[in-house]
Amino acid sequence: MIAKDEKRNTWYVQVKIKDPLTGKWHTHKKRGFATKREAKQYESSLSTSDEIPTSKTFLQIAHEWEISIQSSPASIRQHNEHFKMRFADLKDRQLRSITRSDLILWRNELSQSDFATKTKNVTLTYVRAVFQYAADVYGYPNPARTLKNLKRTDQEVMQEMQVWTPEEFNSFLACVDNPLYRAYFDALYWTGMRRGEAIALQCSDLSDGWINIHASQRDASTGLKPTKTKAARKIQIDDALNDELMALKKAYKAGYLFGGESALSPTQISRIFNAAIKQSGVKKIRLHDLRHSHATWLINHGVNIVAVSKRLGHSSIEQTLKTYTHLLESTDNEMMKIINNSKNGSTMVPR
Template sequence: MTECRYTTYLQYRKSLSTTIYAFSVPILPNLDMKRKDGYDMSITKRIHNGKPQYRYQVGYTDLFGNYKRKSSKWYDSKKECKKAESEFRTNLFLQKTGYTFEEIAENYIEYTGKYNTQQTINEKRSELKNHLSALLNDQIDDITAAKIKLVMDQECIQKLSTSRKNRILGLINSIFKHGQIFYGLKYNPCDQIPRYRKTSEEKMKKMNIYTPKEFNAFLEHIPATRKIYKDLFYVLYWTGMRLNEANSLTFNDIQVNKINLYRQWKDGTWAPLKTDGSVRKIPIDHDIYMVFEQLKKYYQDYPGFSEDWFCFGGYKQLSYTSIERAKDEAVEASGLHYIRIHDFRHSHASNLIEAGVNMYKISKRLGHSSISITMDRYGHLIDEDGDEILSAIKNKK
């Protein structure tokens, strides 16, 4: 496959002012561009053997950013010359990349490989082989939204979970975007295809929620020697924080009535949170505040203690493996149904909805970038019978 001219997206963007002219914007004949003598600017005239002849000249940039100039042969009439120029410009706009879907896909996997683990690379290749084989030999320019729908409607794909189907669709979309950025592909049919939506059954199956009573039973089976894990799970359940958010907290982030979330500890350094919406202040009650006060009192006896220490772990945050192990052992000892760490967050949202808290406030507390995300994930937990609405309109007078 031809080596891609651009090694980074930034390099592509810098050259966009020239390359976009060739393959992203229709280059159509402009018949209104006249010279003072009345002739079109792209058309030149000569007298040959006593008769007028005409030719056109068009400057353009090819798919790989090379500037070229087309000078046509001489035509005996201006009308014939204009028609030829129009056809050339149209063909220039409609020119194809010449690559198959498989070739662009392989180049995409190779290009993104430096950012992916080997497991992710293997998973992408597996999806291409097992689910997208019907697209591999097709010219990528000729693939339509209808063709992709036929592929996605295959029984082998339809029986997969909604998340898995969306990952496959996302892979197709990424391959087409890669073709647009680096190989002049003009059309991405995935822009017309909506994502799959989870059914209520899938959402409930994914969320293994603990009620407050079940959660207290879970905590009772964490031994006193692992109190720090008990405190972590307590904070996760009653604040709805993500695990990495809670495990990145320092004592400087804790105030009497709120937690300040604005960063996370990742790969040995401080990094921004998941989204702008994740930056937030989480109101807490006295019980949660006292958990942090007791932890600080415990660590204050350690030499070199600082308010910059992690609330959960001290000088070094807790290992995520040990957190998972402590949770699994407590679940097994309690005899409760299995739950993931992230399900403490879902349980918190469920408790708030059950208490009738406004969905907008729940969205802000959880750090979602928009309320639509909150509704999509937890809307099925809302009372569908509309009892609150009926109660609100009961007294009409």
């Protein structure tokens, strides 16, 4: 069947095909044809092509999925690492032979493994994406639909999002000898930038006490990419940080703000970060927690949550509210103090 998708103003092909492995019929649907002629050509080619592969393995289909979403080399390495470490028993099997019961048993085993829940859920996300791609492109039944994310343990909830006070951060920073990395960490703590956004900053992005954040970079192999939300933003910085960063801009003149001709290495950043934590004796946190520390400091000092969300570059205010709900709840007592003080004060209008 060939029909027009009025919503997208394109054509699609839908046919029923018998699976030679199971003998069952399933529907194959492919969208996105610009003209009816293209859709007809595709439909006629199905009878002579291997458009509905039944012998491809999970990894082969995964590779097609990566191409379809234009995965970077770094992302492909990450996908493969997840499949190798946590999907090893099923990754080389024909995708059509992997049943729902296989996946449920695998998820149960994954839930009992020693990996962090966040890591397990990332693997689940990748596996679901591959099966969904096979369903969308080849019309395969999708047994992965029932795979739900795992819940974090109580210990993980308590350990997540550790933050430093300015005093703790200064103790840490005093143990970073390299001025370039000291400025990098200072920028993360006092702006809330994502680490990749700070790595990607160019000298031209700093001007008149403002930073233009429009790109991100994981490592040298990936180069500059859009930010996580695909949106640019400008944030204002304090005078002390501006002076520190302007000194770097004058030294390098062009290129990366942190490094000039070449960007900072994530591996070296982590090494210096962890060494300074150990030397200073402050509690151990993740590098990403410098961002949480900044947001926590702002909220605890009464900064409007909308302003915090905009500064962090969140895609929506709902994301900020969800991430920092625990801090907002703690402000209830402060709110009641203000109300009580107001009612008990001399400015209260008598009834």
